[in-house]
Amino acid sequence: MDALSPKKLCRKQSLIDCRLSQNELVRFNELGRSEGEAQVHLQFGKDDTGLKSVVGYVTAQRSLECPRCLQWVSKNIRADIDLRIVESDERAGELLSSVDPLVLDAEEISLSELIEDDLILSVPLRMCPEPDNCGRMEQIEEIQAQLKSAEDEPDQHETKPNPFAVLAQLKESTEQK
DSSP states (O other): OOEEOHHHHHHTTOEEEEEEOGGGOHHHHTTSEEOSOEEEEEEEEEOTTSOEEEEEEEEEEEEEEOTTTOOEEEEEEEEEEEEEEESSHHHHHTSOTTSEEEEOSSSOEEHHHHHHHHHHHTSOSOOSSSGGGOTTHHHHHHHHHHHHHHHHSOOOSOOOOOTTHHHHHHHHHHHHO
16 A cells, blocks of 8 residues: 555545555564455544544454464454654653554655554464463473473482592692691
């Protein structure tokens, strides 16, 4: 999609309801396997305080690798967008902490730039819905049990001679003289 002019869209109180190719979401693509297009629904306008706002959501289907069991899990990711358009970082600092500022350095911004950060932040930390039903939970528990039993058993390795024993003998012999 071409570049947007958020300020103009706010003045016109425009609505964007479109599909965005996941190829356009370069950083988001690094997080897993794409499963189709992202659905974008954004309303441009002004909030109750008169600030230009962008409110809506983005959804994308994605296959993500569970870091615990290393299985691929299909997830529907939804990012709720609630931005206020400001001209400077100082103005952004004056906003309430409940809203996110969109500091515009230029008049135009691409749609992917507008939504990608929120989409990335919406990726869940846990991929498997229930940790106890993680794809390889039995294997994980078996490995944990083996590690625990190895810790509980006393060291059955033969004791190696101390490499410094020769130095101790030398020290004793010099002290006796």
